[in-house]
Amino acid sequence: MDPMEAIKQTYFQECEELLLAMEEGLIAIQSGEADSEVINAVFRAVHSIKGGGGAFGFENLVAFAHIFETVLDHLRSGTLAADEEVATVLLRAGDVLADHVQAARNGEILAAEHDREIKQQLETLSGKEGGCDAAGDFDGIDFKPAVIALDDLDPAAQQGWRIHFAPHAALYAKANEPALLVRELATLGETAVTSDLSRLPALDVIEPDQAYFAWDIVLKGDIARDKIEEVFEFVVGDCELDIQPLETPAPETPEGLDVETMAPQPEVAAGQPEKKEAHAAAEAAKQTIRVDLDKVDRLVNLVGELVITQAMLSQRVAECKIPRSSPIGDGLNELEHLLRELQESVMAIRTQPVKSVFQRMPRLVRELAAQTNKKVRLVVEGEGTEVDKTVIERLGEPLTHMIRNAVDHGLETPDERAAAGKPEEGTVTLSAEHRGGRIVIEVSDDGRGINRARVREKAIERELIAASAQLSDEEIDNLIFMPGFSTASQVSNISGRGVGMDVVRRNIVDLGGRITIGSAPKSGSRFSLTLPLTLAVLDGMVVAVGDQTFVLPLAHIIESLKPQPQDIRPFGHGRHLLNVRGAYVPLVQVSELMGIKGAAKPLDGVVILVESQGTGRLALVVDAILGQHQVVIKSFEGNYRHIDGIAAATILGDGRVALILDVDGLVGRCRSQLADAELQPTGT
Amino acid sequence: MSTETIENASIRRQFITFHSGDQEFGADIMAIREIRGWTKTTSLPHAPDFVRGVINLRGVVLPVVDLKARLGRGCTDPDPKHVVVVVKAGERTIGLLVDAVSDILTVTAGDIQPTPDLARDAQAEFVEGIAVLDNRMVTILSMDRLAASLVGEGLAQAA
Numbered sequence: 001m002d003p004m005e006a007i008k009q010t011y012f013q014e015c016e017e018l019l020l021a022m023e024e025g026l027i028a029i030q031s032g033e034a035d036s037e038v039i040n041a042v043f044r045a046v047h048s049i050k051g052g053g054g055a056f057g058f059e060n061l062v063a064f065a066h067i068f069e070t071v072l073d074h075l076r077s078g079t080l081a082a083d084e085e086v087a088t089v090l091l092r093a094g095d096v097l098a099d100h101v102q103a104a105r106n107g108e109i110l111a112a113e114h115d116r117e118i119k120q121q122l123e124t125l126s127g128k129e130g131g132c133d134a135a136g137d138f139d140g141i142d143f144k145p146a147v148i149a150l151d152d153l154d155p156a157a158q159q160g161w162r163i164h165f166a167p168h169a170a171l172y173a174k175a176n177e178p179a180l181l182v183r184e185l186a187t188l189g190e191t192a193v194t195s196d197l198s199r200l201p202a203l204d205v206i207e208p209d210q211a212y213f214a215w216d217i218v219l220k221g222d223i224a225r226d227k228i229e230e231v232f233e234f235v236v237g238d239c240e241l242d243i244q245p246l247e248t249p250a251p252e253t254p255e256g257l258d259v260e261t262m263a264p265q266p267e268v269a270a271g272q273p274e275k276k277e278a279h280a281a282a283e284a285a286k287q288t289i290r291v292d293l294d295k296v297d298r299l300v301n302l303v304g305e306l307v308i309t310q311a312m313l314s315q316r317v318a319e320c321k322i323p324r325s326s327p328i329g330d331g332l333n334e335l336e337h338l339l340r341e342l343q344e345s346v347m348a349i350r351t352q353p354v355k356s357v358f359q360r361m362p363r364l365v366r367e368l369a370a371q372t373n374k375k376v377r378l379v380v381e382g383e384g385t386e387v388d389k390t391v392i393e394r395l396g397e398p399l400t401h402m403i404r405n406a407v408d409h410g411l412e413t414p415d416e417r418a419a420a421g422k423p424e425e426g427t428v429t430l431s432a433e434h435r436g437g438r439i440v441i442e443v444s445d446d447g448r449g450i451n452r453a454r455v456r457e458k459a460i461e462r463e464l465i466a467a468s469a470q471l472s473d474e475e476i477d478n479l480i481f482m483p484g485f486s487t488a489s490q491v492s493n494i495s496g497r498g499v500g501m502d503v504v505r506r507n508i509v510d511l512g513g514r515i516t517i518g519s520a521p522k523s524g525s526r527f528s529l530t531l532p533l534t535l536a537v538l539d540g541m542v543v544a545v546g547d548q549t550f551v552l553p554l555a556h557i558i559e560s561l562k563p564q565p566q567d568i569r570p571f572g573h574g575r576h577l578l579n580v581r582g583a584y585v586p587l588v589q590v591s592e593l594m595g596i597k598g599a600a601k602p603l604d605g606v607v608i609l610v611e612s613q614g615t616g617r618l619a620l621v622v623d624a625i626l627g628q629h630q631v632v633i634k635s636f637e638g639n640y641r642h643i644d645g646i647a648a649a650t651i652l653g654d655g656r657v658a659l660i661l662d663v664d665g666l667v668g669r670c671r672s673q674l675a676d677a678e679l680q681p682t683g684t
Numbered sequence: 685m686s687t688e689t690i691e692n693a694s695i696r697r698q699f700i701t702f703h704s705g706d707q708e709f710g711a712d713i714m715a716i717r718e719i720r721g722w723t724k725t726t727s728l729p730h731a732p733d734f735v736r737g738v739i740n741l742r743g744v745v746l747p748v749v750d751l752k753a754r755l756g757r758g759c760t761d762p763d764p765k766h767v768v769v770v771v772k773a774g775e776r777t778i779g780l781l782v783d784a785v786s787d788i789l790t791v792t793a794g795d796i797q798p799t800p801d802l803a804r805d806a807q808a809e810f811v812e813g814i815a816v817l818d819n820r821m822v823t824i825l826s827m828d829r830l831a832a833s834l835v836g837e838g839l840a841q842a843a
Contacts, residue, residue, distance in 0.1 A: 301743070304743070305743050308743065548726065548727065549726075593729070594729035594730075595729050595730060596729070634743070634744070634745045635745075636738055636745040636746075636747065638775060638776065639744075639745070639746060639747050639776050639777050639778055639834075640728070640735075640738075640747040640778075640834055641834065643728060643729060643730060643731075644730070645729065646728070646729065649726075649738060649745040651740045651743065651745070655740050656724075656726060656740060657725075657726040657737075657738045657739060657740050657745055658726065659726065659728070659729075
């Protein structure tokens with residue numbers, strides 16, 4: 001990749017983070033929780049986006065960010081109050097800035113009308129505090145984001161520089177040595193160094209791992225500013241650095257330049273103050289590194305292989321009749337524990353807080369509320385819950401769709417709500433939590449709930465169910481997941497995008513999750529997504545069917561039992577139901593579904609009761625249960641194609657491939673067979 | 685004949701040849717990853733007869749195709765003497781069950797004749813051409829087409 005392109009990519013990645021940080025801050029401002037730190041954080045984010053954008057010549061983006069930044073600057077200096085009106089404009093501006101970034105990323109330029117209105121609003125805001133000369137200055141400048149070497153700007157006959165350098169403890173922690181930096185400065189020109197001991201406390205309160213010394217360095221000669229900055233390049237976030245010209249000749253501001261970057265005011269002259277603060281803030285939180293995802297994936301794969309090898313080893317040892325209590329057995333147990341821990345740690349590298357998806361939702365809700373003329377409040381809970389990156393990436397679309405539905409279909413208009421005795425503002429809650437080794441994400445609203453009569457009518461109209469069908473409330477609710485179902489009588493701009501809840505469900509099922517609905521008329525609906533934390537491993541029950549071995553995901557299994565003859569009742573065409581303590585469950589032979597010959601009859605085998613999401617229970621007949629293992633999921637769809645009823649494959653301890661059954665797929669296959677069986681006698 | 689064809693004619697290509705049934709086939713050596721002995725496969729449900737199942741190739745789940753069955757000449761009854769040729773075609777890696785691997789063949793493009801029009805059967809779909817050397821006739825198969833036929837429509841019809 002072209003190095004410039006690579007830097008650009010990094011810039012856009014940073015933009016994503018900055019935009020998220022910005023939005024977070026703006027929401028805090030809106031909810032009235034803004035302190036100066038929050039406003040500063042937003043300012044820094046916008047400023048950094050602008051700065052980077054300037055370097056790549058994204059003029060529109062920079063121009064917009066600049067106006068935005070001006071308003072934020074007023075907010076920061078307290079000349080503008082962060083009231084609700086301002087916050088709304090700022091949030092909207094934040095959205096537009098995100099659009100600008102997106103457009104720049106796609107190599108497009110946002111149409112001028114897209115940001116005209118918001119630009120005007122922002123300009124009104126920055127003019128609000130009346131007679132502000134700063135705003136006047138900015139207005140007068142035709143901003144051009146040219147890349148300018150700073151040394152060009154400095155007065156030609158530079159006398160020298162006064163540098164104040166005060167390292168933080170972090171500088172030392174990163175193995176930097178101030179003396180070397182000072183020595184390097186000396187290579188640029190004549191230096192005079194005085195140490196500044198003002199920060200040095202009394203001996204009894206000195207912390208040995210803190211930094212107290214600072215230095216004032218006078219560097220003489222005509223030296224370009226960036227040469228000096230280069231010296232401090234690696235420590236800029238870990239020290240206070242203030243570089244000022246020895247004598248400040250009145251600078252002539254060339255027309256068309258950003259005053260802020262070149263004015264020799266102390267704050268601006270201190271290198272990049274925003275960057276410095278950002279560094280400090282980041283350090284206060286957590287230290288992170290950027291790692292290529294491929295590297296992590298390779299590690300994950302290797303650990304997966306290791307787990308397989310370990311299982312293989314255990315099996316070989318067992319075959320050699322070495323008891324588990326022997327030293328070898330102990331060692332193996334230890335290895336197993338360590339491996340599991342290693343695997344969990346490696347998986348944890350890939351996890352991220354769901355925040356990254358959740359943060360896209362406030363904007364969506366704002367836009368939807370504006371389009372539908374509804375008043376909506378979005379409550380987000382548990383956004384720190386961590387889950388695998390792949391899961392997060394694939395959550396965006398279903399969540400977006402569900403929130404759209406909640407606002408568009410779920411919530412009523414303010415008038416309707418008032419008539420129903422509810423507050424005019426509807427609430428949509430988005431929450432995430434860990435529950436039993438899975439992540440549960442819920443989208444709920446306090447709207448009208450699912451109109452079951454309407455859903456039923458629609459389903460009959462679309463021939464999804466028979467007119468005479470007797471359905472429970474739950475079954476009716478679940479109809480909305482059927483392909484080809486859409487309750488909106490008119491295809492609206494918001495919901496009717498050709499994807500229905502069936503696609504949402506498909507997405508969730510593909511992730512190994514399930515989706516359930518709870519709904520109460522007039523008080524709202526709740527969609528719950530239950531998802532695995534990772535897509536790489538699975539706890540499964542290993543079963544034998546004929547000469548084949550299959551893995552059943554443990555998450556789907558309710559219980560296993562040995563059927564008694566009197567519990568199996570014939571039902572319909574060659575079908576059977578199994579009586580499980582009073583409840584009759586369809587009995588299905590896995591061998592039949594998978595076309596395997598020579599498998600045991602139901603009575604000789606073992607029945608495993610599984611629950612598929614939304615569609616009820618199923619009793620699967622297998623020959624025997626071989627054990628319970630954590631297996632590494634290996635997709636074969638890249639080399640082959642999807643098989644109904646098979647989720648993926650795995651490699652067992654003996655090195656052979658076993659197929660992982662997809663319970664939902666099996667139920668689907670079962671139903672279609674059942675439907676065929678029922679249709680044939682009546683159809684002809 | 686244009687000059688282009690003449691230039692192409694001098695380009696040398698290498699093929700691995702193998703026997704399946706009574707025929708000798710060739711596959712471009714660049715597509716071949718390795719050659720393994722036959723091991724028992726895990727069969728896939730609802731798969732066409734030419735898909736023998738999957739095997740574990742160092743952690744990768746590899747579908748194995750019975751070449752003889754794929755070309756519509758009946759199933760192979762594999763024993764340990766049979767060979768699985770691991771082929772990488774595009775993004776896909778598949779195993780090809782054949783009777784035996786025989787040779788590496790270097791031919792120039794000029795030695796390869798187009799498929800005779802008469803032979804329109806299950807095989808024709810995958811044939812790139814026919815290499816004629818001395819008294820041998822080797823049918824050159826397109827690994828790309830063979831692997832691609834495992835996915836989607838082609839397979840659904842075949843099944």
